[in-house]
Amino acid sequence: MGEWLGQMIEVDVTNIAHGGVSVARHDGRVVFVSDAIPGERVLVRITDDKKKSFWRAETVKVVTASKHRKDHVWSAASIDRDPDNRAGGAEFGHIELSHQRTLKAQILRESLERMAKVTHAPVVEVVPGDDERNGLGWRTRVSLHVNDAGNLGPFAARSHRVISVRDLPLATPELSAAAPLDQNFAGFERVDVLNPSSGGVRLIMGKQKPQVITELVGEREFSLLDSGFWQVHHGAAEVLTAAVQDAIDPELFDPAASNLDLYGGVGLFAAAVGDKFGPATKITTVEAESSATDHAAQNLSEWLGARAETGRVDRWLRQLVTGASATERARLERATVVLDPPRSGAGREVVELLASAAPAHVVYVACDPVAFARDVAFFAEKGYTLRAVRAFDLFPHTHHVEAVGTFTRD
CATH class of the missing domain: 2.40.50.140 (Nucleic acid-binding proteins)
Known part of the structure; x- marks a missing residue:
């Protein structure tokens, strides 16, 4: 070799x-x-x-x-450049926008067929306004890196080499205008640039203390730390809120059951469930990051039945299912579970623990089609069928695609 x-x-x-x-x-x-x-x-x-x-x-x-x-939407990633000097982060930027979605739908469909032996052919749905902007101006969070000379830029595709760039066309206009691309950041490794719903653009550098920011989803406010996780596309939280609400079958939903929001972050999807089914809805959101849980408790304070707990999802579920009383098991069997795992997916252990609780209904928010398809197969082994799946283009000009799958017990 x-x-x-x-x-x-x-x-x-x-x-x-x-x-x-x-x-x-x-x-x-x-x-x-x-x-x-x-x-x-x-x-x-x-x-x-x-x-x-x-x-x-x-x-x-x-x-x-x-x-x-077509011509690449970002000159810094153009085919005209040597591959070693092409900026990463817009790997589909040379493909016509609607065809990007066709390819993403194909990857999702083929992943489900190959790994889970199920056939679903969702159309990748567009975030309103994205076509009018040619898929540009959507990123509210950008991580830039610093080279030995102190110059700032994204990594080259598939490497850790920093590429100096003049613009950030996928970023929101506010973020792009404020990004300090021409400044020297010697002594730092990374600069994160954020454009939250309110408060203007901010930079995060080095070991500075995290600050509280506010994100808006419709008219609802969510507080979180600027170092915490939030959806990158400015319209993603609203789109996914509606998708999760639509995915829950009202005939299967029991507001008094032990409903769960796993990998719940600051409570976005628990709030989506509460908004749809009312303030008495019982739901517990589980998140490993304690600062996110603290904000989830605040964000969910208007729901009497909402709780926010800190814990790794696998450990928390294991404790739940091993210690559940007969009454609690009955509540779990009537429950709806929303889970939004990281890109690596939930994995076999979490799926098996969740299936052992036997909830009536599972809604899975997935940001990786292969990890999702693998977990669909794990759910099938435990008697859960993927009834429907939708896909959303929350990352235009990249290969990423978001999916929302709905499972019920066989």
Whole structure:
């Protein structure tokens, strides 16, 4: 291995893969190619030939272009640049916007078919206003990195090399205008730039003390720390709130059951459930980060039956199911559970613990189609069927896609 590293070859791109890369073959070997579109012939440079089963490569030149190719929305990531100097974070920016969604839907559908043996074909839905802005101006949070010279920028695609840029077209106009791209930050490793719903743009650098910010979802306010998690797209929290509310079947929902919001953050989805079913709704949100739990308690204070607990979801569930009384088990069996795990998914242990509680209804918010499909298979093993799934384009010009799946007991 190693003799092909850095060499140029021409390949025909035949498919899309998870992770923002396309699929080609060379002498029978799979080659994962960045900055290409299925249907194209491209000249690529081999960047990784260590595996016997596949290589990785970067597109250097487009020989035969797809009809869906267009000029990249971000010049810093353009095909005209050497692959080593292309900014990361907009890996679908060379693809026509509606075709990006077609590819994302294909990845989700094929992941579910391959890993969970189920067939669902959701259309990737658009956040209102995104098409009018050509998928730009949506990011409310950007992490920028500092090189040895103190220059600020994003990492290059698939590396930790900092790329100096003049603009941030995926960021909101306010964030883009305020980002200190031309300033020197020697002595720091990273600068986070935030544009929350209120209070203006702010920078987070080094070990500065986190500050409380307010995010708005419709007319509802959520307090959280500026270092905490919140949806990146300015419209995502509102879109997902509505999607979770729509996913819950009123005939299955029992406001007096032991309803759960797992990986609950600052209470966004617990609030969505409470807003739909009323202030007496019983729901417990569980989050590992104690500062988020503190804010969840505040954000959910108007619901009499809402609680916020700190704990790792796997440990918390294990304690719940092993210590539940007969009465509590009956409440769990009538429950609706919303879970929004990290990109790695919930995983087998959490799915099995949750299934052992036997809730009537599960709504899963997923930000990774492969991890989601794997968990769908785990749920199926435990007697839960994926009844419906919707998908949302909350990350235009990237390969990421959000899904909301609804499960019921067989």
